Amino acid sequence: MKVLVIGGGAAGFFAALSVKQHHPDAEVTILEKSTKFLAKVKISGGGRCNVCNATFNNRILAEKYPRGEKFLRQAFEQFNAKDTFDWFESRGVALKTYPDNCVFPVANDSQVIIDCFLREAKKTAINLITQQGVEKIEEWREGFRVYTKTDIFEADKLIITTGGHPKKSGFHWIENLGISIVDPVPSLFSFNIEDESLHQLMGNVIENASAKIEGQKLKGIGPILVTHWGLSGPAILQLSAWGARLLEAKNYNFNILVNWLGQQSEIELQSNFKQFILRGENKQIQNFCPFPFTNRFWIYLLHKLGIPLTLKWKELQGKYLNKLINGLINDVFVVTGKTTFKEEFVTAGGIQLSEIDYKTMESKQIKGIYFAGEIMDIDGITGGFNFQAAWTTGFIAGKLG
């Protein structure tokens, strides 16, 4: 049996190795468009590769995917986060789980993941070919013919793992097969906010915050990072993922409400304020901050809310008290655009999931074609979830039915 894996990224390698595990006699080839395999793995997680997330309950794990939750909940029954752990550790890659459940190689270097894949590919005699971008697929006899600019490849089975694409046109050679594509939109981006005084706080991190889109239920929880163009950090990226389609429809112009105290409610905060006023007493409000903020951030917030810096804590009541409470848990920012690093971190959209069998990753339209990774309409929030989807779908696709 000849198997062609199209796309030499995370999902492609995992799928190819899974083919060799389940069908040792298969002849497996990975075709890669660029000059390098696994380029995204290399730059992932700031060069450290956040391999997966130590969430070992499949239902909770699936909840981390704005698109693909139901599909993956079932797929995780075949290969989940624990399986990822075991897969890498049994192949000599030691992994470490951090307090936020993110899992990285102990070596803190994505290269160890790449080396592992290349070593395993060599051991199992997988053919690796670069600079072959697939442009057309044709059903031919019992299998397929695959066309690149310079060559034609033949195979009995195809696993397509070419990743996301920012434009629908990037999927034309797959659409030509009669397979439906959900329009791609960016996910995981930061928010542009035109506020010079905010920009000056670049680098400030408010560890325990949350953000929501005004008028919506969508919420991002976790650290917020101030950048020189607006706000970023896990809570913002999460919100961008959950709101990917909605925010695109709004042309990235919307308001967000930030709770600088995480999930604290107005009632909780109000009752805590009695103690703050007692503790601050005669101190000027600018000189005593009972919250985990830097002094610069605290002054920024007081300025923004129009609270006199010299006001004493014991004088804090009425209008100013209300303004402060509201500003701490419902701070409004006008977002006027998005910023992505390099390319979009991930794209939402891709092969429509209703056309893929979740048990096998096989196309329901064309038997013998399988999909894995970001090419599918699946994407997760940050924290190792996107690679987990690539490993899970790659592993299942490699079983070939």
Ligand SMILES: Cc1cc2nc3c(=O)[nH]c(=O)nc-3n(C[C@H](O)[C@H](O)[C@H](O)COP(=O)(O)OP(=O)(O)OC[C@H]3O[C@@H](n4cnc5c(N)ncnc54)[C@H](O)[C@@H]3O)c2cc1C
């Ligand atoms: C900067 C950055 C950091 C990230 N960090 C993390 C992280 O730490 N943890 C995490 O879980 N996720 C992370 N992600 C997301 C993660 O990298 C992707 O979800 C994952 O790489 C998807 O794997 P894939 O194999 O489906 O696609 P890709 O990794 O994109 O691989 C697809 C491959 O197919 C090739 N290809 C494309 N078209 C063709 C064609 N026509 N013919 C042949 N080959 C083709 C491409 O050149 C590429 O090599 C990060 C993403 C970025 C951009």
